[in-house]
Amino acid sequence: MTLIRRYVLPAMKQPVFQWMAFLGVFIVVGVVAALMVFIKGLYITNLSDLVPWGLWISIDLSAIALAACAFSVSALAYLARRESLKPVAKTAVFVGFVGYSMAMMMLLLDIGRPDRFWHGFVFWNIHSALWEVTICVGLYFTVLMMEVLPIIGHWDVVEQRFPKISHSLGSLHKLTPVLAVIGLGLSTLHQSSLGLTYGKLVAKPIWYRPWPMAINFYISAIVGGIALVTFISLFAARLTPRARIDKAVLARMAYGVGWGVLFLFAVRWWDLMSSMPAGYVPGKTEALYILTRGRLAFSFWGLEIVLGMILPAILLLVPRFRGNERVRMVALALIAMGVIAYRWNTNLVGQLVVFGTVAGSDIPVFTHYMPSLVEILTGVGVIAYGLLAITFGVRFLNVIDHGEVVEAPAETSVPAAMVPSSR
Amino acid sequence: MSTKIDRRDFLKLGAAATATAAISIGMSDRGLIPLPATSAKAEADAEAKAKSAQRAARKWVMVVDQNKCVGCDLCLAACHAYNDTPPNISWSRVEEVEPTSEGKRVFRPMPCQHCENAPCVEVCPVRATYHREDGLVMMNYDRCIGCRYCQLSCPYGARFFNWEKFTGPNPDVPHAGTPEVERRPRGVVEKCTFCVHRIDRGLSVGLIPGVDPDATPACVVACIYGARTFGDLNDPDSPVSVLLREHPEAYRLHEQLGTEPRVYYIPAESKEDAAS
Structure with a gap:
């Protein structure tokens, strides 16, 4: 009791701990829901043989896509030698680590035999895009862990109590450029293969375009990931002085993301136009109907195209708007949301049209999917975990700290703007 | 310590390296160096090789005559019983399709098509579903992780996930058969x-x-109208070879996808067509 009175109650007066406790409630509820799934089985979800991949896979795809910030910012900072991006790479790596751990939690729930999650590493099917994703995600998670360990090593608690461990973890930082190369390779492979996972299925005409799917997944992951890490940095700096940002660097990043999202829009539009059949193609025409005029129309036109691509491109590139930091933050958040909408739409559009796979579906028929409560609660739980982990990183691990010069402190390339922003 | 290597050391090193390489190659299953194996293992290997060669010579095919199928679902009852499938899963289904020009009802039984280029075999991340030597698409239930990717990949909707554990009695046992x-x-x-x-x-x-009912799929045996036929297409005298020779109009489902299914359908025809 004294412990609670001495430590917990005063801490609860701080908004950050209130926020963490708030997230904790959702995590507890999510864990209970997940236990129900593990014990009772997947029949308590709304997944079916017609729509076997639902909300969980969408969250998993989105988490992996937005976690692409880790490899892309690392590559820019350490391979393209953008020195000013090195502190941002630290944030990106942490966010990426959280993203991949979210994805793995979702996957563990989604597969029917979670006790066999390791089979992919032992029983290889080199022809399967999903196998490649499994291997690359597994290896890349290890890479991310090695990149995140130095950050944990620099945590006050570890530094004070275990100085030796802190030192050895910190020395892992020397590997960062090497890890950036490996990360770039592994991420390029599995981000595009996730698109290929859908793109090579002959059974679903709307998905069956291997190259466009792979390219779209890859580009949207990079753009969405960089947008997310820029947004998180700006947003956290508004909430806490612990997040020390270099606004000039983030403004340049946001401007780059603006061009990136414009490019993404061009690629996506080219993909859509080239995949439009001239005549009636069974299965495909119906799926395009769902996407452009049916059930997914709002999510497609509204969230993905207009709010997710066109509007943020305007906000980030037109000189009148791009100077305003609030507008910039809104635009960056919209891009991340657009990428999530893209994953959701892509995953569902192929499954909502049933063609030739159930009785009477020689003429394509529509099915529907709405996640069940238990799916939503576990999904929210995993998202709450992600937010909690990022909050923890900002509060205790200094993951957003552009004031700290990571390497070569004597280097003159450190701009004057590197001085911690004072608010 | 001197870093120089004299001839003696060099030979030793070389011998050690060669021995290591030879042992590791010999122990690998590539068979680059035929090491003398124990006789039991050699026998078992030879047996397995002979078996796989025998299997590779077969091509199991099912032919469905849509003129004969009346949609009675007897085949499904037998399938449920013999394979002990849960009540919410039916490995095969009988669909009613477009009637003939005369208005006669037409049915189409749909089992797994055992495709030669099976999408499910290609996409399974753990090779839990695979081709046997005779081309049958097999399931390894001990390896499947339940990711359900194969369900997305199947153009025929022939794959079913066990959403819950099947406990309790099977409604089709025992009148339609006993689980095997x-x-x-x-x-x-x-x-x-x-x-x-x-x-x-x-x-x-x-x-x-x-030919022999005890060696034939349960659905084929159960069909009292003789709509389903099974056999080895590589054997010119098998019932399926004979049937397909008589009916060059037989077709397969979704042939344009290039999956090369192993189930053939003899289309239902109206009486004038048959007479002409």
Whole structure:
């Protein structure tokens, strides 16, 4: 009791701990829901043989896509030698680590035999895009862990109590450029293969375009990931002085993301136009109907195209708007949301049209999917975990700290703007 | 310590390296160096090789005559019983399709098509579903992780996930047959096997699948109208070879996808067509 009175109650007066406790409630509820799934089985979800991949896979795809910030910012900072991006790479790596751990939690729930999650590493099917994703995600998670360990090593608690461990973890930082190369390779492979996972299925005409799917997944992951890490940095700096940002660097990043999202829009539009059949193609025409005029129309036109691509491109590139930091933050958040909408739409559009796979579906028929409560609660739980982990990183691990010069402190390339922003 | 290597050391090192390489190559299953194996292992290997060669010579095919199928679902009842499938899963289904020009009802039974270029075999991340030497698409229930990717990939909707554990009685047992295979665990995908256990057991006692009922898939045996026929397409005298020679109009489903299914359909025709 004294412990609670001495430590917990005063801490609860701080908004950050209130926020963490708030997230904790959702995590507890999510864990209970997940236990129900593990014990009772997947029949308590709304997944079916017609729509076997639902909300969980969408969250998993989105988490992996937005976690692409880790490899892309690392590559820019350490391979393209953008020195000013090195502190941002630290944030990106942490966010990426959280993203991949979210994805793995979702996957563990989604597969029917979670006790066999390791089979992919032992029983290889080199022809399967999903196998490649499994291997690359597994290896890349290890890479991310090695990149995140130095950050944990620099945590006050570890530094004070275990100085030796802190030192050895910190020395892992020397590997960062090497890890950036490996990360770039592994991420390029599995981000595009996730698109290929859908793109090579002959059974679903709307998905069956291997190259466009792979390219779209890859580009949207990079753009969405960089947008997310820029947004998180700006947003956290508004909430806490612990997040020390270099606004000039983030403004340049946001401007780059603006061009990136414009490019993404061009690629996506080219993909859509080239995949439009001239005549009636069974299965495909119906799926395009769902996407452009049916059930997914709002999510497609509204969230993905207009709010997710066109509007943020305007906000980030037109000189009148791009100077305003609030507008910039809104635009960056919209891009991340657009990428999530893209994953959701892509995953569902192929499954909502049933063609030739159930009785009477020689003429394509529509099915529907709405996640069940238990799916939503576990999904929210995993998202709450992600937010909690990022909050923890900002509060205790200094993951957003552009004031700290990571390497070569004597280097003159450190701009004057590197001085911690004072608010 | 001197870093120089004299001749003696060099030879030693070379010998050690060669021995290591030889042992590791010999122990690998590539068979680059035929090491003398124990006789039991050699025998077992030879047996397995002979078996796979025998299997590779077969091409199991099902032919469905849509003129004969009346949609009675007797085949499904037999399938449910013999393969002990849960009530919410039916490995095969009988669909009603467009009637003939005369208005006669037409049905189309749909088992797993056992495609030669099976999308499910290609996409399974753990090779839990695979091709046997005779081309049958098999399921390894002990390896499946339940990711359900194969369900997305199948153009025929022939794969079913065990959303819950099948406990309790099977409504089709015993009147339609008795279970011959184990129930599958929760969380894995299952599908029609062409009753591979019946084929294998029948062959092992010298029966001919497709001719002898005990070696033939349960649905084929159960059909009292003779709509389903089974056999080895590589054998010119098998019932399926004869049937397909008589009916060059036989077709397969979704042939444009290039999956090369192993189930053939003889289309239903109106009487004038048949007479002409």
